[in-house]
Structures are given as structure tokens and as C-alpha cells.
Amino acid sequence: MGMQWFRVPADIVFNAGSLSYLGKLKGEKAVLVTGGESMKRHGFLHQAQQYLMEAGMEVAVIDGVEPDPSIETVIRGGKAMADFQPDWIIAIGGGSALDAAKIMWVYYEYPDTKFEDLVAGKFPELRTKARFVAIPSTSGTASEITAFSVITDRENHIKYPLVSYQMTPDIAILDANLPAKMPPHITANTGMDVMAHAVEAIASTAATSYTDSLAMEAIRLVFAHLPTAVDNGDNMAAREAMHNASAIAGMAFTNCSLGIVHSMAHKVGGEFGVTHGMANAILMPYIIAFNKAGSTKYQEVERQLGVADLSQALQELNRSVGIPTSFKEVAEVSISDEDFQHVLDRMSQNALNDPCTLTNPVKPSVEDIKAIYQRAFSGALVE
Template identity: 40%
Template sequence: MNSFNVKPNIYFGQGALEILREILTEKVLIITDPFMVKSGTINRITDNITSKNISVFSDIVPDPPIELVVKGIEELSKIKPDVLIALGGGSAIDAAKAIMDFSKKILSLDHMEFIAIPTTSGTGSEVTSFSVITDKEKGVKYPLVSDDLLPDKAILDPDLVKTVPDFITADTGMDVITHALEAYVSIDATDFSDALAEKALVLSFEYLIKAYKDGSDIEAREKMHNASCLAGIAFNAASLGINHSIAHVLGGKLHVPHGRTNAILLPYVIEYNANIIGYDNKDLSRAAKKYHNIAKLIGLPANNVRMGVKNLIYGIKNLEKSMKMPVNLKEAGVDLDKLKEGREKLAEMALEDGCTKTNPRVPTKDDIIRIIERITM
């Protein structure tokens, strides 16, 4: 028996922030990063809250470390807010999730409401039971997985993403596509997660390049914001695969932005998962057939499975080229000497990552090493 549910109440579209006016409690804590404060974006939140007892914890940094979570718990324990708001990209929301979850367990703050407000269109963290925290000393990213991490409300206001730089739009947009594709071919995929993943992909291939070229295109921004959320719900239900497993270990080691690492890996992971050998279209994998279906959905030539998979890979590469994205780790500015001695260890860590178990093809350590080698060229 399978099940499917969506916990966060989702408010979306222009003006969605007005739902904050319904907050009638006394104490509010906002967890965010310094840029949200410096740019004045945080005022868009506070101006919609009637409470005058608002505190801000703005120490969030990319790839939030364990030490930051501890500091956030200490701050929350002093305030004991009625409402906790996470404002920012994946790092802010992930950190807030960890801070919220540990604080509830330690301080018994079961009454505290948790609201997530994303300011990038990529992670889908506002609707997932995942959080990624980094051990900087070991260079390892640890995924936390629990339904207790799910926010109570998610607010998707496209006005908050209009000023996102084009290169971040590219990185986060490719993260959306990776989330949706991995959820779609996951061994835990269902009709429900497939429907969400398909819609996220159709929206992304239509609107990502528009959002990249013109950040003020509010329709494109709104559609990508929605696509990110849809893909988040899809992978929260179906999980992901080795694209993310490898990206997690490479991100912890090499500090390349997560979405960019996913984008570099994606064509090679699709090719690996599809596993089309020779020119015989018999005995094709389930993943290959599903990639073929996506190629048809987004309007690529796909007269047969082989052509569909091939053109999906080309389509992704062309999209990345149009957004001036690096095609390998060298172009991403990585010192490749750091990888020479550590590939086996990285491959072992990727195999142990929680996302690997739902990949459509069971990888070996050598498979992971070969994929890593291909993205260094």
C-alpha cells in the first residue's frame, strides 16, 4: 500500500505575503541571511505582520554548518517564539528546519508555527521533509530526513525572486529540473508524484530561460517558483537518486553551488540510468521509457525511446549552454587535483547517501567513479 499527502498549506502568486497578516500571536522569530536584511527584503515580511515583538536571527550562511544550527537553537531558546519564519534560499530554510526541529524536542515548543518563505526558485525546501547541514571540518553534508521538518505553511510570492541574479536563476532552475527528473524515475515514484514532476518539468523547460533572460518577467518568475514547489512535493514523496548523492559529496568537498553541480552531472546520470546499449529497442529500462516520455512532453523529437533519451540529454545541454553554465568541474573553477586521490572515498560516500537507494539503476563504486571522471573532463 502507498500513501500520498501534502502537509504545508501553500499560498502562491503575487500578494501571497498578505497571508502573514493573519499572524495574531505575540512573539515572531525570523531566520534569514544578512543579505535579506541589508537589501530590505525582510521589510516585505515585517510590514505584513501586526505583532511588534519581532526578532531576527540573520547569521545564515551558504551550506549551513552544525555550529550555526547550535547558535540558532540558543537564540530560539531565549525568545521562545509563537511563530518561526524561515526567509531565504535553501540554506536559510534548511537551517531553520534543523533549528526548529531540535528546539521543539529540547524546549517542548509544540505550539510554535513554522512558516517557510523561499526567495529562490530551486530547492523546494519549503515543502519537503529534508534538510542538509554541513560538517565543514570533515567536508561532509548530512541530509536530515523527518516529517517533523515540514513547515506548516509555505508562501510563494514571485515578487521576492524578481531580483535574483541570472546565474543564480540558472543554478536554482537546473536544481528544479534535476529534482523533477530524479523523482520521476525514482523506484518509489507513483502516479501522484509523476503528475507533479511532469508539470514541474513542462513549466521549467518553458519558463526557465525566460526568467534567466529577463528577471522582471513576473509570469516566468511565478511559473518557476511554482515549478520548484511542485518538484519539491514530487521528490519529497518519491525521493531522488545518484545525481543528488554525488552532488552532496562533491558539494561538501569542493564547495560548488548545489544546483550547478546537479546541472553538470545531469546529462551523464540520465545516460547512465537509461542504460541504452546498442541499437535494439527491446528490453529497455523503465527509466529510459520515462525519460522518453518527458522528451515528448516538452516537445522534443522522440520517435522512439533511444531518440527521446538522446534529445532529452541534448535539450538539457543546450539549456545549460544558453545560460552560460559550466559543463564540467574544471569550468566551474574546481582544482581537479583535489579529486585525484579522493575519488574512491567520494564514491563510497555517494553510495551511502540516502538518495542512492531510490535510484532506478543500482550503482557500483566503479559506476560512481566513472561518472565523476566524466564531469572532470
């Protein structure tokens, strides 16, 4: 095996109240990138602005980043940054805001970038104009830790996972006060995204001793604390545990990649708009059952957790936090059997071509992926 890396942000600042770290930054201009109204409504955007102004910086805001940010949004954001010329880019909000800000950063520093080059992994060297701070408001994507960004091609209904260590944030700020405002269903969906990151990292063909220990700790934390965080959002011990679990899982998967849970979730999300964490949660038990032939890692997880079957334990966890066990049961969007079958071939081929497939412990065929999608749609019990 050739040379490998383990890379995470240079500084990870954590625990409730750590948003104040923004006041320690040195610079002249900062741009805040955020999504909808939640960061404004709960006062966190204003707090961030105040800390930056106290640090002597001029501050601009790029807001309105949509869920599953589009190519058009990131190009537009890059142009807005070019007009303002910040030396700090600060993403605050959910995974979509953080993911979008990373690619806005690319277009700010290199306006002529071709999106297809980013899809192919051809990234320019960043930090020629600005450095990057990521402040997550959800305990899920771990975009504040990772070299990943997911951007959506709306015309072709495809989510593209973009990967480059150039995008690893310089600073991650993990203030558990932000995710404490998440409602139960978002807490559940993002929490199961954490679980998927950890479960896929531990079985990745690129896993190492560095990533295994982190992935296992994240799995343990989610099983122990997600139900409490969903049932009692005011429980700050559970909130901090889940926020740390998200970052810990991120440290693992950004250094060893993922597998077909994410490949398939990206594509079903692009086709039908299923929330990413929910798609991961539904798919995970079926894919673990498929992957067990190619990895002994799941048995080690079962041994450490003291459970008989990881797939069944995950389905039980899904039920306990209100996540369905099949796509036909999803209430947030309507997916008919006819519509699912109509896109199944295309969706399966696109999932096979997803870069996350490369590190799956079993090399699947397009027919394997179709069969897993079928089981996950119908809700066939994990055996």
C-alpha cells in the same frame, strides 16, 4: 507495496504580494530566520517584520545563516530561539536559510538532540512549542514544501540530507517578488536545481501517479521559462512560472525522494564548494545516460517534451543559461584534476552511502559512481 503518503504544507499561498499573509497569523512571538543581506537590502525582511507586528506579535531576527549551513549554526540558532520562546518560526530567504531554520526548530524544541540521530532519520515530534512558515527567495530548493534539510559537517566536508515529515512546513508563502531580485547566474543555478528535483522524482523507485504528474509539469515549466527568467529577470510571468515550478517539483520529490544526481552533488559540493544547483545541472545529463537502462520514464519525458534525447536537451539548456557542462570548466571554484582525483574514492563512497541513492532507478556500485564523476569532470559528451 505498503502504505504510502503524500504530504505537503497545509497552506500554500502564492502569487506576487502574498508575503502579506503573515499579517493573518495568530500568535504572541515570531522569530524570523534569514541568511545574508539580500532580504534586508531589498526590504523584504522589514516588510515581514511589519506584517507580523501588525498581527500583534513580538518579533526577533536570527540572521547571518551562511550558504550550506553548518551543524554549529543550527545548534546556535536553536539556543537563540530557546531564549526568545517563539510560537512561530518564519524562515525567509534562500534554501540555506530555510534548511537551517528547520533544524533550529528541532534544537529549539529538543535542545539535547544528537545530530547523528537526525542523520539516521530519528526525528522527534515537532510543534510542541512552535509552528513553521517558509518563504523562499529563490526558485530552486523547494525547502518551503519539503520534508528535507541539508546541513553541512564542515570538519568532514560532508553535506547531510536530513529527512522527516516532521519538518514539512505548516505554511509556504510563494511571493514571486522575492526571487525577481535574483541575478542571472543564481536564477540559472536554482532553476536547474528545480529541474534536477523533477527529473529525479519522475524516475525514483518510489514514484507514484501523484508525484509523476507534478514532476512532469515542473520539467515542462523549467524548459519553457528558465531561459527567459535568466535573460530578462523583470519578466514576472517567467518568474512566477519558475517559482511555481520549484514548489511543484518539491511536492513531487518530498513524497518519492531523489536519486544519485543529488547524492553526487551533495558530495562534490561538500568537497569543493560547487554551488548545489550547478553541481546538479552538470551531473544530470551523465546520470540520466547511466540510468536509462533501469527506467522507461525518461523516454516518456522525451515523448511529452518532443525531444530526441533528454540528456542532450539538458546539456543544451545548461549552455543556454550559462552553466558549464563539466566540473573542470567551473569558474566559481578552482578544481584541478589532481585535487579531483585525490578525493574521488572518498567522494564516490560517500555518494553511494547518501540516502538519496536508495531510490535511484539503477543500483550503482562505487565504481559506477566514480566513472560518472570522471565523465562529468572531463566533459565527455553524452552519447
